[in-house]
Amino acid sequence: MTERGRQQLFRSADTLIIGPSRVRWDGNSLSVEIDERGAPIPKRIRGRVRVHPRALTGQLTELDPAGRHRWWPIAPESRVEVELSEPGLRWSGNGYLDCNGGDEPLENGFRQWDWSRTKLSRGAAVLYDTTFIDGQRRALALRFDGTGAAEPFEPPPRTPLKTTFWWRIPRATQADSGQGAEVLETLEDTPFYARSSVRTTLLGERVTAFHESLSLTRFDTPWVQMLLPFRMPRIALGRPARAR
Template identity: 85%
Template sequence: MIGSVFSPYYAWARRSALADPEHFCAINVALYGKDRRAWAMTERGRQQLYRSADTLMIGPSSVLWDGNTLTVHIDERGAPLPKRIRGQVRVHPRALTKQRTPLDPEGRHRWWPIAPESRVEVALSHPGLRWSGNGYLDSNDGDEPLEHGFRQWDWSRTKLRQGSAVLYDMTFLDGTQRALALRFDDRGAAAPFEPPPRTPLKTTPWWRIPRATQADPKQGAEILETLEDTPFYARSMLRTSLLGERVTAFHESLSLTRFASPWVQMLLPFRMPRITSGHQGRG
């Protein structure tokens, strides 16, 4: 993340002056499993940042693109528990897209499904973990903080028998809403389809974050597992129905109203520590 969207330090800096986004950078790593849960999102300053057309380095971690494969070298420590997270993730896109989609009417927030169909390989030494399977790569960027444009959104990505689908269900700051539904084939070509009806889900167990998804009419959806339950954000696995298929979906719910509240901003540094010393090598 360049100009880390959820950084409390970036938010505090913007209140007093025009903040340089390159001074608020982070690589976020999240692992889920019975005995391998870990989270890292350490923020670093511009002296620990290097980027070029094919390289991004933030502190000891890096992202490299060789024209065919995106390789993420991870060397981080978790928070609040300082677990070591070290290893590599390789993303092999089946196809690349160039289509950027504006999320809001003014076009201040944009979403780019870079590689909607990919093969992903994970090889970690800390903790010891290997995995490979279907994956997805996208990017979001904007000209203003998210909380200036949105109250909340629900997002999901679903693997289908052929291709995949991504759903957005957004509520803007003025209360208006927009639903977005795109289906991707194995070559990455996108085709919009009519967004399914909104289906409420249970709030998260601890922080009571509201959740909803879009599902085929009269089919409903259920939460298989809540992966992240934070004061403003939830990450979940769903069992749902989409385009006539029973599927498992990766889902997130984001409350920007919660995120912008002072009490949440005070809690964020416990999971998002900041390191400003040191210099980034260029290799």
């Protein structure tokens, strides 16, 4: 939630500390200890998130033809427990953990993408619909079983969704042929990114998907770049982080 300088970073094989917050892997579950302040309203956010993977996968997928951008669906299906003291919130349910990495900024490789993760009656599915910087498109569809093994399937047709209310971010998803999709709730509406829950049909099942739309062309505009520090404050200096 806050960009911090090198002195506030500590990393080992099983721990990542950024300022007062930390992530730790104990061999069975991932614990995320959060101690931050929200932005632009500086409300305290403090608590813990635990991710218990049902299975792990080592499969790394290249998202672009040059292989500069990669995606790792670490735990396609997990049990997640959230306990926040500030604000006082508790939740548990099905969840997902992944990681993106690359050799260049995302806006150098992509114009936009739509992504979704869906819990199925057996396993889970992840869909990517990417538009590269040169205008070419690529669709990706993977189904994961209980062991974390991935099986590609034919990407469903692209289905438009309503743009977001405030920032008019265009959204779309992929659904079984002849089946529509609808936004149930917009969870985050920003100048370049939208996070939503979507009701759709996938692999013959009526499901609720966790969905995101990312506009890199919007992100790369000067007016959005000027807004970023208000959304994610930057702290360049500070005392070195220590493992505990």
